[in-house]
Amino acid sequence: MDRGARSRDAILDTAGDLMARHGFAATSISMISTACGLPVSSIYWHFRSKDGIYVAVLERARTALLAALPPAEVPGADVAQRLDTFLAELEGAFQRHPRGVKLLLGLGMVQQDASTAAVAEVRHYRDALVDWARESVSSVFALGERPQVADEMARFTLRMVSGTAVARWFEPQTVLETGPLRVALLGLAAHHGVTVGGAPGEGAPPAAS
Amino acid sequence: MDRGARSRDAILDTAGDLMARHGFAATSISMISTACGLPVSSIYWHFRSKDGIYVAVLERARTALLAALPPAEVPGADVAQRLDTFLAELEGAFQRHPRGVKLLLGLGMVQQDASTAAVAEVRHYRDALVDWARESVSSVFALGERPQVADEMARFTLRMVSGTAVARWFEPQTVLETGPLRVALLGLAAHHGVTVGGAPGEGAPPAAS
């Protein structure tokens, strides 16, 4: 890797870190310059504007987070097994990529000010997560025939994750509580009359209402 | 009300609106001045600094939101009735006070930059919400004897609400989905062996695991 590419990476690393901590507007080019040791003009040479950095940071966070997420085709013989696998990997990704989600949330908030390209990238990021969640949930609960149920449960899961990400910026040691989430998802599946096979401890699915 | 107080209110209204939309850092004094029609120096006369505005805006949002929330002592003969009441009022408050939560979230994010007073006010705001949630959930499910269960369910509820608030800034028409939340909370209660009385459609509570 040549020096240019290494510099580019260094800038993106620092910028991503600072923006996740302070937000986009509160992060200045000179902060980034000081923190990564490269002059302001180099930053402008690599990315044409502050918005350019924003877009590149988002794109990189998205790629990294999606690569770290478990595959949407969750392996496992029955629902209980697949659900446990899914939740464990979700928790792991949440733990190992604190910046990924916070960048999306923090930067997603300032959509009103951002450029068209940046807004597009934020939506791209968010849509990728939504798709992934829907496919994963659908795979875990075998919901190929019930897309609306899959949608509802995916939304539910993602909102829980976002909410926990929010809680984490008040209390950094916050973890994703997979226990209650597991109970809730099984409850939702049962409520919709989805067959849960031998899932222990949740009783038989009652009639859907 | 004299003119001074009215001006103060007008400034706070505009500042709160702008800050909820753009975030703290991206909201400038001159933006506020232009939007509310009062000169910059009046703003500085009422609030000594930009941070002063921040604190006042947060304090006001907290007061307004807490006043709008249903009382923590939820009325109702049985769990199902109290839960329905609780969820309906929660949804209503969520719908009617979009700024309250977003201010807390958006401003809470920039804690690192903010003054001591502002950070204190953010935590105060957040703690008030946590307390309210815990007491409400405890009242709905009669959890006086099981504080840990109440804590878990309150955290769960709040995270769902925060997550939905996040979703709303991507898609403004987003509403709090009380249906799935209801199922999830009943499932959690059952999982902890909490007596749910005549709650319809959820089956008998299985043995706690």
Place this chain on the structure above:
DNA sequence: GTCTATAGCGGGATAGAC
């Protein structure tokens, strides 16, 4: 690709008349 230097503007904040 990286450096120094600087333009040009808008930010937060203040002075002092009224």
Place this chain on the structure above:
DNA sequence: GTCTATCCCGCTATAGAC
């Protein structure tokens, strides 16, 4: 309490040597 005018600084962005 509200106004006009202004200070000073840091911001985004560029120019041009190397």
